[in-house]
Amino acid sequence: MRTLSLLGSTGSIGRQALEVVDSLAGTFPYRVLAMTAGRNVPLFREQARKYRPEVMALADPSLRSEVAANLGEWGGVIEFGPPGLLTAARAGADVVLNAVVGVAGLAATLAALEAGSAVALANKESLVAGGPLIAALLDAGAGPLIPVDSEPSAVLQCLGDSGAQAGLAKIILTASGGPFRGYTAEGLAEVTRDQALAHPTWKMGPKITVDSATLMNKGLEAIEMTWLFRVKPEQVEVVIHPQSIIHSMVELVDGSILAQLSPPDMRLPIQFALTYPRRVPAPWPRYDPVAVGPLTFERPDLNAFRCLHLAYEAAKMKGTASAVLNAANEVAVQSFLDGRLAFAGIAGLVQACLDELPVLPVSSLDDVLAADAAARRLAVRLVGKLG
Ligand SMILES: NC(=O)c1ccc[n+]([C@@H]2O[C@H](COP(=O)([O-])OP(=O)(O)OC[C@H]3O[C@@H](n4cnc5c(N)ncnc54)[C@H](OP(=O)(O)O)[C@@H]3O)[C@@H](O)[C@H]2O)c1
Numbered sequence: 237m238r239t240l241s242l243l244g245s246t247g248s249i250g251r252q253a254l255e256v257v258d259s260l261a262g263t264f265p266y267r268v269l270a271m272t273a274g275r276n277v278p279l280f281r282e283q284a285r286k287y288r289p290e291v292m293a294l295a296d297p298s299l300r301s302e303v304a305a306n307l308g309e310w311g312g313v314i315e316f317g318p319p320g321l322l323t324a325a326r327a328g329a330d331v332v333l334n335a336v337v338g339v340a341g342l343a344a345t346l347a348a349l350e351a352g353s354a355v356a357l358a359n360k361e362s363l364v365a366g367g368p369l370i371a372a373l374l375d376a377g378a379g380p381l382i383p384v385d386s387e388p389s390a391v392l393q394c395l396g397d398s399g400a401q402a403g404l405a406k407i408i409l410t411a412s413g414g415p416f417r418g419y420t421a422e423g424l425a426e427v428t429r430d431q432a433l434a435h436p437t438w439k440m441g442p443k444i445t446v447d448s449a450t451l452m453n454k455g456l457e458a459i460e461m462t463w464l465f466r467v468k469p470e471q472v473e474v475v476i477h478p479q480s481i482i483h484s485m486v487e488l489v490d491g492s493i494l495a496q497l498s499p500p501d502m503r504l505p506i507q508f509a510l511t512y513p514r515r516v517p518a519p520w521p522r523y524d525p526v527a528v529g530p531l532t533f534e535r536p537d538l539n540a541f542r543c544l545h546l547a548y549e550a551a552k553m554k555g556t557a558s559a560v561l562n563a564a565n566e567v568a569v570q571s572f573l574d575g576r577l578a579f580a581g582i583a584g585l586v587q588a589c590l591d592e593l594p595v596l597p598v599s600s601l602d603d604v605l606a607a608d609a610a611a612r613r614l615a616v617r618l619v620g621k622l623g
Contacts, residue, residue: 237265237266237267238264238265238266238267238330238331239266239267239268239269239328239329239330239331240257240266240267240268240269240270240329240330240331240332240333240510241268241269241270241271241291241324241325241327241329241331241332241333241348241353242254242268242270242271242272242333242335243271243272243321243324243325243332243333243334243335243336243341243344243359244272244273244274244334244335244336244337244341244358244359245271245272245273245280245283245335246273246274246276246279246280246283247273247274247335247336247337247441248439248440248441248444248502249333249335249358249384249441249502249506250273250333250335251279252502252503252506253333253335253506253510254268254283254287255503256503256506256507256510257287257510259503259507259518259519260507260510260511260516263516263517264510264511264514264516266331266510268287268288268289269289269290269291269327269328269329270289270290270291270292270293270323270324270327270329271283271284271287271289271291271292271324272292272293272294272295272320272321272324272336273293273294273295274294274295274296274336275294275295275296275299277294277299277302277303280292280294281303281309281310284309284310284311284312285309285310285311288311288312289311289312290312290313290327291312291313291315291323291324291327292310292312292313292314292315292320292324293314293315293316293320293321293323293324294314294315294316294320295317295318295320295321295340296316296317297316297317299316300316303316318340321336321340321343321344322343322344322347324344325343325344325345325347325348325351325353326347326348326350326351327351328351328352328353329353330353330354331353331354331355331356331509331510332344332345332348332353332354332355332356333355333356333358333384333506333509333510334348334355334356334357334358334359334362335358335359335384336359337359337361337441337443337444338359338361338443338566339361339362339365339559339562339563339566339604339608341359341361341362342359342361342362342365342366342369342601342604343601344359344362345357345359345362345366345370345381346362346366346369346370346373346601349370349373349374349378349379349381350373350378352378354379354380354381354382355379355380355381355382356382356383356384356506356509356510356512357381357382357383357384357385357509358384358385358506360385360456360457360460361456361562361566363459363460363463363464364456364459364460364558364559364561364562365558365559365562365563365604365608366559366598366601366604367459367462367463367558368598368599369598369600369601369604370463371463371466380512381464382508382509382512383460383464383505383509384502384505384506384509385457385460385505386483386484386500386502386504386505387409387410387457387461387483387484388457388460388461388464388465388484389483389496389504389505389508389509390482390483390484390485390495390496390505391407391461391464391465391484391486391496392464392508393496393508394484394485394486394494394495394496395465395486395494396513403488403489403490404465404467404471404486404487404488404489405471405487405488405489406467406471406472406473406486406487407461407465407467407471407472407473407484407485407486407487408473408475408484408485408486408487408493409454409457409458409461409472409473409474409475409484410474410475410476410477410480410482410483410484410485411448411451411453411454411474411475411476411477411536412435412436412437412438412448412476412477412478412479412480412500413436413476413477413478413534413536414435414436414448414449414450414451415431415432415434415435415436415449416431416432416449417436417476417478417534419540420537420540421539421540421580423540424540424579424580425578425579425580427449427579428579429572429573429575431449432445432446432449432572432579433445433446433449435448435449436478437478437479437480437500438480438500438502440502442573443566443569443570443573446569446572446573446582447543447565447569449579450541450543450544450579450582450583451474451536451541451543451544452543452544452546452547452565452569452582452586454474454536454544454547455543455544455545455546455547455548455550455561456547456562456565458472458474458544458547458548458551459547459550459551459558462551469548469551469552474536474544475533475534475535475536476533476534476535476536477531477532477533478532478534479528479531479532480500481497481498481499481500481523481528481531482495482496482497482531483496483497483498483505484496497523498522498523499520499521499522499523501520501521503518503520504518504520541583542583542587543565543582543583543586546561546583546586546587546590547561549590550590553590553595554595555595555596555597555598556593556594556595556596556597556598556603556604556607557590557595559598559604559607559608559611560589560590560593560595560607560608560610560611561586561589561590562608562611563589563607563608563609563611563612563615564585564586564588564589564590564611564612564614564615565582565586566612567585567611567612567615567616567619568581568582568585568586568615568619569582571585571619576619576620577619581619585615585618585619588614588618589611589614589615589618592614593607593610593611593614
């Protein structure tokens with residue numbers, strides 16, 4: 237039986253990953269060897285009772301006393317604080333599924349690859365901030381690294397083992413457009429937190445939902461694609477596709493285009509990452525082309541959705557620029573969710589950090605974390621002014 241280390245088990249992807257583990261029990265069984273969460277103790281306790289992992293971690297160290305009172309119920313060993321995430325990443329599982337949100341996931345992705353595990357990567361921030369480090373490990377034989385995000389999963393599914401990657405000309409990266417599709421820059425000045433959190437097609441955690449509303453999520457995915465498929469930023473074209481049925485397309489050098497289609501449901505790319513490269517039957521609803529009707533496409537408005545433009549700029553700047561973009565965006569999104577920054581201020585804050593901070597080379601995790609910390613300090617200082 238294969239073993240799984242699930243990082244971020246209490247989140248949107250983490251919960252769906254456990255559903256997939258349950259549904260694979262008869263065909264492609266996994267034992268949950270390790271499991272981590274941030275601070276959701278009630279759900280984590282429930283999951284621990286059901287899956288009985290040997291290694292567990294909660295990222296928030298202040299939870300130690302709350303949990304220590306009835307540690308007996310938990311079964312395995314439990315660590316508190318950020319190092320616990322690395323212990324779980326290094327637990328020796330066949331697959332480490334990284335479903336942590338934010339750059340906090342990067343060190344765990346590197347640790348899992350260094351420990352010889354395959355990595356199923358939902359945490360796109362790992363590749364955005366630490367792309368050169370992950371690419372170097374993969375080039376040295378670590379991995380495989382299989383994307384869980386539906387769009388790069390679609391590209392992987394299109395390219396498959398057919399050798400098409402050699403003939404890859406362009407990736408057409410689809411975006412739903414989020415709740416503010418069609419809004420002008422003036423219209424976006426008025427939008428609220430509740431509107432931003434009401435995604436039309438996907439149910440996700442709050443950070444990625446806001447990123448989908450600003451289109452920063454598409455920018456982060458464009459950067460993710462450059463590292464996963466070794467293409468230049470200009471070979472990734474974003475197209476708005478409101479039905480969220482085509483999860484991305486690849487254009488080959490001869491002009492042929494391949495696409496992957498399915499209803500918007502993360503359980504499919506999660507399962508594909510867990511069974512890769514095999515295909516296993518799955519119980520979820522199928523795409524019915526007649527019932528869904530026309531599939532439509534539009535170009536994104538880069539003037540209204542500045543975050544998408546900024547992500548491409550950061551990708552072209554290389555070095556620590558993407559880590560700065562990511563950190564500034566994490567601070568901006570949290571500030572927006574806390575009511576301290578207007579929606580339109582998110583792009584302004586990211587732009588200011590990119591303008592002000594130097595672009596340095598990336599050769600170690602410390603390089604990335606230093607750029608990340610500098611961007612956070614600057615972003616926190618600027619929030620008051622821009623908000
Ligand atoms: N949701 C989707 O459909 C989707 C699709 C594609 C890609 N992704 C990517 O998948 C990742 C997770 O997204 P999500 O929507 O599942 O997020 P989420 O619902 O917010 O869940 C995040 C998980 O990470 C844990 N966590 C938070 N901060 C942490 C920290 N500092 N250290 C360790 N663990 C921490 C959380 O724990 P607690 O809840 O216990 O605090 C939770 O288990 C993101 O990178 C996102 O971009 C998500």
